[in-house]
Amino acid sequence: MIPRKEHRILIQGITGKQGTFWTEKMVSYGATVTGGVNPRKAGTMHLGVPVHATAKEAQGTFDIACMFIPPMMAKTAGIDACEAGAKLLVCLTEHIPSHDVMEMHAAARANGTRIVGPNTAGIVVPGETFVGILPAFNDRVFRKGKIGVISRSGSLGTLISLNLVQNGMGQSVVYGVGGDPMIGTTTRDALQMLDADEGTEAIAICGEIGGSAEEDAAEYARGMSKPVVAFIAGRASPPGKKMGHAGAIVSGGSGDYPSKRKALEAAGVRVADVPSQIPEMLRG
Amino acid sequence: MNFEEFAAKPLLAAGGIAVPPSQVVVSAEEAGVAAETIGPCVVKAQVPTGKRGKAGGIKLAATPDEARTHADTILGMKIGGYTVEKLLVEGQVPIARELYAAVLNDPVTCGPVVLFSPLGGMDVEEAAEQDPNAMRRMPVDIREGLDAGKAAGLLSGLNLDGQHDAIAEVLVKLYDVYRANDAELLEINPLVLTGDGGVLALDCKFTLCDSAVPRREELSAQGTPDKATDLEAEAAEAGLKYIELGGSVGVLANGAGLTMTTMDAITHYGGQPSNFLEIGGEAYTKSEIALKILLKNPNIKSLLVNFCGAFARTDVMAGGVVEAWKALNPDIPVVFTIHGTGEDEAVALVKSELGIEPFDLMDDAVKAAVEAAR
Numbered sequence A: 001m002i003p004r005k006e007h008r009i010l011i012q013g014i015t016g017k018q019g020t021f022w023t024e025k026m027v028s029y030g031a032t033v034t035g036g037v038n039p040r041k042a043g044t045m046h047l048g049v050p051v052h053a054t055a056k057e058a059q060g061t062f063d064i065a066c067m068f069i070p071p072m073m074a075k076t077a078g079i080d081a082c083e084a085g086a087k088l089l090v091c092l093t094e095h096i097p098s099h100d101v102m103e104m105h106a107a108a109r110a111n112g113t114r115i116v117g118p119n120t121a122g123i124v125v126p127g128e129t130f131v132g133i134l135p136a137f138n139d140r141v142f143r144k145g146k147i148g149v150i151s152r153s154g155s156l157g158t159l160i161s162l163n164l165v166q167n168g169m170g171q172s173v174v175y176g177v178g179g180d181p182m183i184g185t186t187t188r189d190a191l192q193m194l195d196a197d198e199g200t201e202a203i204a205i206c207g208e209i210g211g212s213a214e215e216d217a218a219e220y221a222r223g224m225s226k227p228v229v230a231f232i233a234g235r236a237s238p239p240g241k242k243m244g245h246a247g248a249i250v251s252g253g254s255g256d257y258p259s260k261r262k263a264l265e266a267a268g269v270r271v272a273d274v275p276s277q278i279p280e281m282l283r284g
Numbered sequence B: 001m002n003f004e005e006f007a008a009k010p011l012l013a014a015g016g017i018a019v020p021p022s023q024v025v026v027s028a029e030e031a032g033v034a035a036e037t038i039g040p041c042v043v044k045a046q047v048p049t050g051k052r053g054k055a056g057g058i059k060l061a062a063t064p065d066e067a068r069t070h071a072d073t074i075l076g077m078k079i080g081g082y083t084v085e086k087l088l089v090e091g092q093v094p095i096a097r098e099l100y101a102a103v104l105n106d107p108v109t110c111g112p113v114v115l116f117s118p119l120g121g122m123d124v125e126e127a128a129e130q131d132p133n134a135m136r137r138m139p140v141d142i143r144e145g146l147d148a149g150k151a152a153g154l155l156s157g158l159n160l161d162g163q164h165d166a167i168a169e170v171l172v173k174l175y176d177v178y179r180a181n182d183a184e185l186l187e188i189n190p191l192v193l194t195g196d197g198g199v200l201a202l203d204c205k206f207t208l209c210d211s212a213v214p215r216r217e218e219l220s221a222q223g224t225p226d227k228a229t230d231l232e233a234e235a236a237e238a239g240l241k242y243i244e245l246g247g248s249v250g251v252l253a254n255g256a257g258l259t260m261t262t263m264d265a266i267t268h269y270g271g272q273p274s275n276f277l278e279i280g281g282e283a284y285t286k287s288e289i290a291l292k293i294l295l296k297n298p299n300i301k302s303l304l305v306n307f308c309g310a311f312a313r314t315d316v317m318a319g320g321v322v323e324a325w326k327a328l329n330p331d332i333p334v335v336f337t338i339h340g341t342g343e344d345e346a347v348a349l350v351k352s353e354l355g356i357e358p359f360d361l362m363d364d365a366v367k368a369a370v371e372a373a374r
Helices: A017-029 A072-083 A100-112 A156-166 A187-196 A211-219 A257-267 A275-283 B005-014 B028-038 B064-074 B124-130 B148-155 B164-180 B210-215 B232-236 B256-268 B281-295 B316-330 B344-354 B361-374
Strands: A008-012 A032-037 A051-052 A064-067 A088-091 A112-117 A124-125 A129-132 A142-149 A171-176 A202-208 A228-234 A271-272 B022-025 B041-045 B058-061 B087-091 B097-105 B111-117 B135-140 B183-193 B199-201 B204-208 B239-242 B249-253 B275-278 B303-308 B335-340
Touching: A008 A072, A017 A032, A051 A171, A051 B232, A064 A129, A072 A088, A072 A100, A072 B210, A088 A100, A100 A112, A100 B111, A100 B210, A112 A156, A112 B256, A142 A156, A142 A187, A142 B058, A156 A171, A156 A202, A156 A228, A156 A275, A156 B256, A156 B303, A156 B335, A171 A187, A187 A211, A202 A211, A202 A275, A202 B183, A211 A228, A211 B097, A211 B183, A228 A257, A228 A275, A228 B256, A271 B256, A275 B361, B005 B022, B005 B164, B005 B183, B005 B204, B022 B028, B028 B041, B028 B058, B028 B064, B028 B087, B041 B064, B058 B064, B058 B256, B064 B087, B097 B164, B111 B124, B111 B148, B111 B164, B135 B148, B148 B164, B164 B183, B204 B210, B210 B232, B232 B239, B232 B281, B239 B281, B249 B256, B249 B361, B256 B275, B256 B361, B275 B281, B281 B316, B303 B316, B303 B344, B303 B361, B316 B335, B316 B344, B335 B344, B335 B361
Parallel strands: A008 A032, A008 A064, A032 A051, A064 A088, A088 A112, A142 A171, A142 A202, A202 A228, A228 A271, B249 B275, B249 B303, B303 B335
Antiparallel strands: A124 A129, A124 A171, B022 B087, B041 B058, B041 B087, B097 B111, B097 B183, B111 B135, B183 B199, B183 B204, B239 B275
């Protein structure tokens, strides 16, 4: 699911410092925020929208839930959002214990919710809406265009988006899928969505070492008619070390750079050595 | 966080899975004393790596004298880069069959998965690669858990010397131990049938989910900390992920993806990164301490600061860098490239406080940093 302007957003943790900062950014960008959650401030108003005790209390008033919730409290909030009928749950939180993450995914499956993340920076649809913690409002980085960007990393997705704009291009959608090992929307899922999206003419995948997200996406890319290019971070990273993201680790030879590059290239995806090559590849 | 055998097995025992009697010792003398109580035993090197048997780190001892001799040989041995400082002296068990059982997080189903193989022992991974049927796997719905019926289903049709029920019971307990301890991986290899109805765990590997450490303080104290250099340990203490890489171009960036990319670009343009150090996410307010740690590395010849702020506000990060730079006044060149959240303030700050003009393009900044390090 690609967020649209008409989608109503519920911000869990709206009254916190980050919740407040980013909600203001989303609203001024044009996103439709209809409410927030904080059990201790239920019944009050914050940033012009009602604060609820739980997402369930707000059931029916939102389509997308976005979590600004600390890791140890994330499970409860995530399950609450799923059970309250969120179509999309954008889980920004990093360092959620993996068993809690699995419980959230189970709740999502049971309730028909699509989780994006955990550990995603969110989704930007330039000129329309954004949900998360990406600087959508910075027009040197995000501009409306035809390129779909998929990234496991918020900072790298931002860099690739910047590279596009520096070269006169723009983005249809920037989809952050998250840096955790167990994420609800994979690179392949996002690729499939952007393949079906009319506003997207070509796609840039920002991958990284660890896991099999790029290999799985390559399988799908093989049958696509839209051009797909990629950059994979971590070529210079040593094996056996977690490179910041819990999912970015090469162990026992699996998830390493050469196998990802090989899988993508075999599927007809051009792979850039540095992000700045992406725009020229999209032109060519 | 990984747990060695001596720290992992007590979790199995607490969960009702049978393990042989054992004692942890640190000297040949202690090994002998332990063997007197335990009887015929196995002397096992305790190191956080596999293939201990093949390396000569596991030996059978019939008598206390033999246990002493083996302990003397194994202590101080190097296995997989680790020096053996600790041994487990464990009672010998009759082995009729060796099996394999594990529960782990599965990134494909985003839930737990139970693995079982009738071919346990040292080469189970290789055996499973050659014959995929040798490894059975069953995803578990985390809300329902694993019961004896489901566990039996995983074992059905296998020749297990009539011990299906007892093994199914072990699988259920294994799953419960996995759940009760925030495990990423809990593995028994081998799980042995003794031939007289006994089912015992002879070895155990346990990986605690790193993100669960804050709520498992007591448990995590039993784990093996990652090997770290002094600076890596200092950074970890400050809540930062820092990895020394041996090159000469220092890297300070926000976010794991951008930091790895910065390292890749340095390599692409002919340089060598000295480190991975990211201050993204919640760590974005720690740029000052991060830079101080980074500059302690004597190999650094230039510093590349690459910020592409999303959640991590570049104005806050640049403020920390400027503070640290002015305080330490290091004698190396520094180049900046700054974009994203707060970039106007950040760029203005770097210009006014340090008199440095950040590069617009990351590639130009990387090339300059690589050149400066030559």
